Amino acid sequence: MSALATAVSATAPEGNTRPIAVRCRQVTKNYGTGNATVRALRGVDLDVFEGELLMMVGPSGCGKTTLISVIAGVLDRDEGDCQVFGRDFSALAGSERTRFRGQTIGFVFQSFNLIPTLTIAENVSVPLLLNGVGRSAALKKAKEMLAVVGLGDRVNETPNRLSGGQQQRVAISRALVHDPKLIVCDEPTSALDHETGHRVMELLRGVAMSGNRSLIVVTHDNRIFEFADRIAHMDDGVVDKVVGSAKELYGPNMAAK
Amino acid sequence: MLFNDKAKFFGIVMGVTLASLVITQQGSIFTGIMTRTFGTITDMSYPDIWVMDRKVQFIDDVKPLADTALFEVRGIEGVASAVPLYKGMIRARMDNGTFQNCNLYGLDDSSLIGGPGMMVEGRLEDLRRAESVIVDLEGATGRLAKPGPTPDSPRVPLKVGDTLELNDHRAVVVGISKGSRTFQSQPNIYTTYSRAITFAPRERKLLSFIFVKAKPGEDLYALCERITKRTGLAAYTSDQFKMLTVSYFLKYTGIPINFGIAVSLGFLVGTLITGFMFYSFTIDNLKYLGTLKAMGVGDGKLMAMIMLQALTVGFIGFGLGVGIASFFGTSMRETQLAFRITWQLVFAAGGAVVVICMLAAMLSVRKVIALEPAIVFKG
Numbered sequence: 001m002s003a004l005a006t007a008v009s010a011t012a013p014e015g016n017t018r019p020i021a022v023r024c025r026q027v028t029k030n031y032g033t034g035n036a037t038v039r040a041l042r043g044v045d046l047d048v049f050e051g052e053l054l055m056m057v058g059p060s061g062c063g064k065t066t067l068i069s070v071i072a073g074v075l076d077r078d079e080g081d082c083q084v085f086g087r088d089f090s091a092l093a094g095s096e097r098t099r100f101r102g103q104t105i106g107f108v109f110q111s112f113n114l115i116p117t118l119t120i121a122e123n124v125s126v127p128l129l130l131n132g133v134g135r136s137a138a139l140k141k142a143k144e145m146l147a148v149v150g151l152g153d154r155v156n157e158t159p160n161r162l163s164g165g166q167q168q169r170v171a172i173s174r175a176l177v178h179d180p181k182l183i184v185c186d187e188p189t190s191a192l193d194h195e196t197g198h199r200v201m202e203l204l205r206g207v208a209m210s211g212n213r214s215l216i217v218v219t220h221d222n223r224i225f226e227f228a229d230r231i232a233h234m235d236d237g238v239v240d241k242v243v244g245s246a247k248e249l250y251g252p253n254m255a256a257k
Numbered sequence: 258m259l260f261n262d263k264a265k266f267f268g269i270v271m272g273v274t275l276a277s278l279v280i281t282q283q284g285s286i287f288t289g290i291m292t293r294t295f296g297t298i299t300d301m302s303y304p305d306i307w308v309m310d311r312k313v314q315f316i317d318d319v320k321p322l323a324d325t326a327l328f329e330v331r332g333i334e335g336v337a338s339a340v341p342l343y344k345g346m347i348r349a350r351m352d353n354g355t356f357q358n359c360n361l362y363g364l365d366d367s368s369l370i371g372g373p374g375m376m377v378e379g380r381l382e383d384l385r386r387a388e389s390v391i392v393d394l395e396g397a398t399g400r401l402a403k404p405g406p407t408p409d410s411p412r413v414p415l416k417v418g419d420t421l422e423l424n425d426h427r428a429v430v431v432g433i434s435k436g437s438r439t440f441q442s443q444p445n446i447y448t449t450y451s452r453a454i455t456f457a458p459r460e461r462k463l464l465s466f467i468f469v470k471a472k473p474g475e476d477l478y479a480l481c482e483r484i485t486k487r488t489g490l491a492a493y494t495s496d497q498f499k500m501l502t503v504s505y506f507l508k509y510t511g512i513p514i515n516f517g518i519a520v521s522l523g524f525l526v527g528t529l530i531t532g533f534m535f536y537s538f539t540i541d542n543l544k545y546l547g548t549l550k551a552m553g554v555g556d557g558k559l560m561a562m563i564m565l566q567a568l569t570v571g572f573i574g575f576g577l578g579v580g581i582a583s584f585f586g587t588s589m590r591e592t593q594l595a596f597r598i599t600w601q602l603v604f605a606a607g608g609a610v611v612v613i614c615m616l617a618a619m620l621s622v623r624k625v626i627a628l629e630p631a632i633v634f635k636g
Contacts, residue, residue: 065634074551074630095555102553109633113548130553186634218634 021182021214022048022071027080029066040066042237043080050181053205053215053227057249058234064218065186067234071216072184073101085181102130106175108204110187112167114159120170121146121155127178145173149203165196169203176208183208185217189224201227222246262541266570268534269617273574274581276527276613280520280606281582281598287516288602289595294506295499296437301342301371304468305477307498308339308484311491314509315502317441319344321462322490329488330467335475336484340365343453344465347446350422353404359396359444361423363453370468372434372447379417379432384449390421391432396444421446423456438595440506524609531574532617535567539621543628551630560622564615571614575607 029041040063048054048071056064069075070082073089082088085104089097106127107113114123124142129135143155149169151162159167168188175183188204189197201224208215217228225231225246233241233249243249292299297316298307308330310320330339343363348356364371364384372381377394384391392401392415401421402412415421421428423446434447448456454463469492471480477494484492493501507513539546546559586596 065631069631069634072551074633098550098553098555101551107548107551107633109548111544113544113633115545115548126549127552 018049018051020047021050021052021085022046022216023081023083024067024071025081027067027070027082028078029063029070029075030078039237041070041077044234044237044239046232046239046242048182048214048216050214051209051212052229053209053217055225055228055231056216056218056234057220057222057225057231060220062234063237064234067239068184068186068216068218072105072107072182073097102127103178104180104182106178106180106183106208108168108171108175108183108185108188110190112159112164112171112191114167114170114174116159119156119158120151120162123159123170124173124177127174127180131178133178142173142177145177146170148207149173163196164192165200168192168196168200172200172203172208179211181213183213183215185215185219187219187221188217189219189221194223197221197224222250225249262538265534265538265541269531269538269570270574270577272527272530272534273571273610273613274577275530276523277575277578277606277610278581279523279527279578280609281579281602282585283516283519283523284602284606285582285586285596285598286594287512287520288599289597290440290512291503291506292597293438293595294440295502296439297344298495298499298502300374300436301468302374302495303370303470304495305471305475306469306481306484306492306494308467308469308488308490308492309465311485311489313491315505316498317344318505319465321460322464322467323462324464326488326490327464327467330469330484330490333480333484333487335472335480337470337472337475338368339467339469340368340370341450341464342371342466342468343450343457343463345453345457345463346443347424347456347458349401349444349446350425351401351403357400357444359401359423359446360439360441361453361456362445362447363450363457364447365468366449366451369449373436373445375435377433377435381432383431384447386429386431388427388429388452389431389448390423390428391434391447392421392430393445393447394433394435395438396446397430397433399444400442401444424458426456428456438593442593524613527610528613528616531570531613532620535570535617536620536624539563539624543624543632546625547628547630547632550625550628551633556626559625563618563621563625567614567618567621568611571610575610578610579603579606 024044024046027041027044031038031040044067056068058064066075070077071084076090087100092100121139121142124145125138128138128141143152146152146155149172151166151169154162159170162170185204189200192200204215205227231243231246231249232239241249295316310322312320327339327341330336345361346358347361349359350356362371369381369384373391373393379391383389397415401415403415405411405413415430417430417432419430421430436445457463471477481492481494484490550559583598586598589596
């Protein structure tokens, strides 16, 4: 079966009438040139719906990170079409693209990426400051957000004094504080133990999903698959399956995967 | 971000401090030496205009004039007064039989114009006594100091009442003066013009310079031109003569090259240390810079962040460097070291530090501008 044919299954399932947050069609991306060319994406078709938590899984090197980079507008695709809330990042000029990304997308990273010299409240306030909110208002809102994730009593501490789970909660607060419509999470639980990872996912599911936000979570951690609305499986640069649960993906013996 | 990485922060600060210290310290010594070249002109503040042979290139380059030149100058319109100055080298015989070369200044007998500005002991007017000379403090306590009673005992400074033998003539010390250090390290001895020319080795012409005081309101530059036109001699204001002297040393000695090399090395080493440390700091923090870029921080703001951090460490390093250089200069004040720190020099060192920081930041800025925000997803 061709890549295109398999990819069609990644688009809107029949009967789904929810608005589309992200729409990718035949997205390709190559790295390098000549003989050294690596075809990271070979024509990806994928829809992500509003209010949906989509997990993106697959073996290392299959193109997951490249795809979320293209979706988040931090990497240009080579061909195809990718629209986020109806807008194409590639069609936006540099500063407009940066502004749109800053307003629309929240990021949660594998290694948290909190700026070590800032307090956690200051870290969380960064997206607000970038969106033109005044410093004191931004700090106030950041503290409120930290209280929501259970860190209201540690707002003036620096990230290096927090555990991994706490740092990821700060990162989640930072991703949500400016109320973006799409959250992109790259391996949010891979640096955490099972229990902490589970709590972080509960938080993402509970807090981030409010307000009809969409979440794309790239993960290898099959222990958190239960939190997904849908799971998109990638292999060799294409989305080859989109399923509703891990069992559909791996069968009843999924724990072995 | 930079302040969190203490090792790199101190490394960069040290780089800037080193550069700023070397530039300021070497620059101050260079300025000190250049200032000493015209120390005699500074001390002899009376004349508005110095008249001399046209071939004179600097203050110690004496080309004697005929005595009649003095009368010619006195007759020029705009000249209020003109007095002679003898300046030459003379050998002083020490008590132990050794000889010491000294600078001998012969001052106008009646006015004593050109005499030392500050007397430590005695009075300038005492030069009117027979066989009298005034010796500067550096000479009196240094090269002209008498040997102690035993070979191991310290030398005894020359004092008022002691005698010297200058070119086989007896001279009595009547005063000790203090003046600016000059480029030459020989002791300075002052006496009257008429006595100086008897001390000096016999030559046909002995008048070294003519000091001119202009009439009030006179345009000094116009008067200089008039003197030159009428007498064929060179005439300079004090500032012009200082510049002529400095120009000579800049042009014909290796001093600027030597100090230029030291200052350039300080600049280069500072730039390299600071540049590489700052670049390394940027590389270490690409993850955070990429995160900010992904979150919507534009290139301009990231560049401003880098520049601000570079300038902040530059400011700290500059303060430390100039502070250490000033401390060095202050602690060496009583020594032979020529050290003169000026606001222009501090300003220039500050400019050099800004350039160093900008160069260091430029390396990093290129990296940040080329940075793909997608780096944040690469672990």
